[in-house]
Amino acid sequence: MKRKMSSSPEIGSTSDGTLGALFDVFLSFRGPDTRTNFTYTLYYALLDKGIRVFIDKKGIGVGEEIGPEIFHAIDDSKICIPIFSKGYASSRWCLRELEHMMQCRKTNELEILPVFYDVEPSDVKLETRVYRDALTQHKKECGVETVQGWEDALKEVTKIKGWDAKNKGYGELAHLIARKVSVKLKVSSVYISDELVGMDESVNEIVDMLNVESKDIRIIGIWGMGGIGKTTLAKVVYSKLSTNFESHSFISDIREASKGFGLLNVQRQLISNIIGDVGVELSSIDHGMNMIKDQFCRMKVLIFLDDVDHASQLMALAAKKEWFGMGSRIVVTTRNKSVLCKFQSQFEHCLIYEAKELNNLAALRLFSKHAFRSDSPPNAFLSLSTEVITKTGGLPLAIEVIGSFLCGKTKEVVWQDTLEKMDHLLHEDVKEKLMLSYEKLDHPQKQIFLDIACFLSGKNKSYATYMWDDCGFFPEEGIDVLLLMSLVKIGEENTLWMHDQLKDLGKSIVHQEYYKDPRKGSRVWELGGPDIVQNRKGI
Structure with a gap:
């Protein structure tokens, strides 16, 4: 039998x-x-x-x-x-x-x-x-x-x-x-695209920073401008390291999820993931903080908090190292470096990794995967593809969006039109992502951002500071905010530097001001500017 x-x-x-x-x-x-x-x-x-x-x-x-x-x-x-x-x-x-x-x-x-x-x-x-x-x-x-x-x-x-x-x-x-x-079974709980390119070096650098064998408690920030691939990078690291921890959790899009009373739901999700109790009931943010502190303190946990845009969100989820067991790691992706500043004294190691743009070779390969479903473009489209990635500035989001748009389009005139359009307009999907950072700025900070985008990228910061000071824009504070939000950088010889996609964002914002009548625009950077200024005298 x-x-x-x-x-x-x-x-x-x-x-x-x-x-x-x-x-x-x-x-x-x-x-x-x-x-x-x-x-x-x-x-x-x-x-x-x-x-x-x-x-x-x-x-x-x-x-x-x-x-x-x-x-x-x-x-x-x-x-x-x-x-x-x-x-x-x-x-x-x-x-x-x-x-x-x-x-x-x-x-x-x-x-x-x-x-x-x-x-x-x-x-x-x-x-x-x-x-x-x-x-x-x-x-x-x-x-x-x-x-x-x-x-x-x-x-x-x-x-x-x-x-x-x-x-x-x-x-x-x-x-x-x-x-x-x-x-062990939750290792693949995050979706990772099959079309990843140029991430190995960054992943290895973050893994080294995390040093999972060490028994100290660390918080690591993955910081950079919108669309640069912070979330994708975090997912790869999370999948690579999850099995080294007693329990783990990846919370996506905390910025959006925390709106209104959503932060309480974020706490519920985190606690549920870590202790395995799907019926967690919380009465308040304070209650959630106390439960995290009481439940996690004896566990080695790996927690990824994606797209954090305010320190209050981090305070509610990972305020102090005493909340977590030895060897625990908290990883935060953010556009705003300042959200991590308050935690440098709370954790033994509070480290920042700045996400980088793709180099030309990796950018071309990523573009080819989306535009041609291969690792390289056909010879007939090599020159056009190179022009596209040059205009994207190595920003993965822009590369993927433009590549997907051009997929299946074989007429050279369509490619030429797309390249010309990229000189004047930012693709809506890219613009929507980058606008999230711009909208976080106050009025003086927005004016400084627009000035750099339209005129001052590559110019000496000192000269611009005098102008902004006269305008009452508080330039030192404003530039510091833009630096923390990865919207601008200070290069050699104190020069201002802005990513091409951010410059395009700034110009598109100004362009909307005078879409019907350029004479009413706040800034002019194209030919004909002197005539417009002359015509506006006395208005």
Whole structure:
């Protein structure tokens, strides 16, 4: 009689015992030893976290053979958890399951998380008689060659760090394991495009800054102008490092999510992700802060807070290092460097990484992926493609938007029109993204931004400062804000520098002022300017 697969309906089994879905976890155990105590406790702890579990609820009777369904279930699982009890090695079926798991670990990168229930790793390693006597009996019934494979699997599995169930309550240990499994299964919880280009160096630099092996508590800021790829960079780093932490969370678009009473929902999401409780109830921001402090302080966590634009948001989510366990890391993406200033005294390390524009080679490759669905443009479009990326200034957002717009367009006249249009107008999708930073400025700061965009990029900051001072624009404070928001930089010899896309933004804003009548515009930078100024005298 062959063994039928038995599992709960929640995990996709069918009435005839055939496999209906992939499993997250396969539990291997000897029923009489652990089924009704620890194994079921772990099983339900995993189910509570939405994890699909294969568990044999029936067991194998005397004389029954292990069926292929069991091996299929192991093959189709992401994680296997063998629960080693004193009687585990007396079961030939448990040993066959273990041997198959260890084979899959080598070929399919299956993850094994052993639990030493009431035995020591030395027992499983056959250094004592606990398992050795059972294997001696198996040799008489199954042959030396068969048992040798089981012995090798037992010795090999002890090289994997597992859990010791002694001196821990079943519920506590089951909760710890379920949380660890949940973390491992959430590695791909953020979507990352297949069309990434030129990020390896930046990712490696941030990983080095995070230094996950260090036990200190760090906050890292990924800072830069809108559209430069901060969020994408953060997602790649998050996916790369998530499994190094006890629990982790990636909260997207905090700027938008925090509007109105939304910050309370952001706190709920963070707490739910970290402690695995989907029913978190918070009465106020203060209540949320206290819960984060109380619940996270003993855990090594990785938290990514994307698009933070105000220090109050960070205060509500990660105010002090004492809120987090040793080795925790908080990563913040922001356009405004000043949101991190208040936290430099709160964390042992508060570091800033400035996101960079793509170099010409990477920019051309990214553009080609969007415009031509390949790594490089056709020879006929190489020159035009190079002109496009030059006008984008290496800004990933602009490259992707223009590349997607030109995808499938083969007429050279369309490309020429697009290039000419880029000289006068910013694409709406790019403009919308960059306007978010502009709208955060007050009136004097906006005037300074527009002056630099229209006239003063590449000019000496000192001369412009005298003008702005006479206009009552508070230039020192205004320039400092623009620097913190990555809207302007100070280059060599004290010159002002602004990204081409930001200059285009400024000109498009001014252009809207005089769209119908250029004589009414606040700034003129094209030919004909002197005539317009002359005509406006006396108005």
